[in-house]
Amino acid sequence: GENVEQHPSTLSVQEGDSAVIKCTYSDSASNYFPWYKQELGKRPQLIIDIRSNVGEKKDQRIAVTLNKTAKHFSLHITETQPEDSAVYFCAAIPTYSGAGSYQLTFGKGTKLSVIP
Amino acid sequence: NAGVTQTPKFQVLKTGQSMTLQCAQDMNHEYMSWYRQDPGMGLRLIHYSVGAGITDQGEVPNGYNVSRSTTEDFPLRLLSAAPSQTSVYFCASSDSQWVTEAFFGQGTRLTVV
Numbered sequence: 001g002e003n004v005e006q007h008p009s010t011l012s013v014q015e016g017d018s019a020v021i022k023c024t025y026s027d028s029a030s031n032y033f034p035w036y037k038q039e040l041g042k043r044p045q046l047i048i049d050i051r052s053n054v055g056e057k058k059d060q061r062i063a064v065t066l067n068k069t070a071k072h073f074s075l076h077i078t079e080t081q082p083e084d085s086a087v088y089f090c091a092a093i094p095t096y097s098g099a100g101s102y103q104l105t106f107g108k109g110t111k112l113s114v115i116p
Numbered sequence: 117n118a119g120v121t122q123t124p125k126f127q128v129l130k131t132g133q134s135m136t137l138q139c140a141q142d143m144n145h146e147y148m149s150w151y152r153q154d155p156g157m158g159l160r161l162i163h164y165s166v167g168a169g170i171t172d173q174g175e176v177p178n179g180y181n182v183s184r185s186t187t188e189d190f191p192l193r194l195l196s197a198a199p200s201q202t203s204v205y206f207c208a209s210s211d212s213q214w215v216t217e218a219f220f221g222q223g224t225r226l227t228v229v
Contacts, residue, residue, distance in 0.1 A: 104208075
């Protein structure tokens with residue numbers, strides 16, 4: 001099955017600085033890579049995703065890059081704000097046409113702290 | 117529009133007791149999953165279903181059973197609770213036709229003593 005490694009496990013940045021979280025995956029068949037944000041005591045929520053036919057995707061202050069050859073993808077947050085403080089999870093899922101399988105595999109998470 | 121609803125939010129069990137965690141979604145999603153979240157371990161898949169009557173095991177299925185008799189409901193049963201099952205449990209659902217956002221329930225914090 002898929003194995004997703006995520007680094008770092010904790011990250012502290014000053015407000016206004018950038019934050020980068022990196023993930024690697026093992027299954028070359030994976031081609032959908034979402035990122036989830038989980039605030040303390042809340043449920044995970046999707047913040048951005050990328051599919052394998054795209055190398056980069058941006059949404060305001062967040063961006064995700066994908067390198068399929070190297071099997072890694074990264075989350076970039078620019079101009080960080082205190083409300084960005086949360087745990088971030090990367091994930092990967094292989095998509096097989098017509099298959100009855102759905103195994104979204106998560107990384108272990110990165111706790112981001114933005115210091116005012 | 118309720119999305120994914122889990123009950124209960126909190127539960128304390130004694131070792132050996134059984135219970136069912138409820139999960140319901142109103143988005144007509146085919147795919148539903150159960151995850152457990154432990155500190156430093158991320159979200160680990162317990163069981164999932166790709167439609168009514170179809171279930172399969174995930175990464176950590178031992179000690180749990182599931183069934184999917186309707187599209188809306190996907191209950192998780194703990195057969196004989198153990199302290200190792202102390203965790204936060206999340207149910208999630210997704211649209212089957214396109215791989216897209218997984219919508220999570222609010223979670224159930226379970227403590228087994």
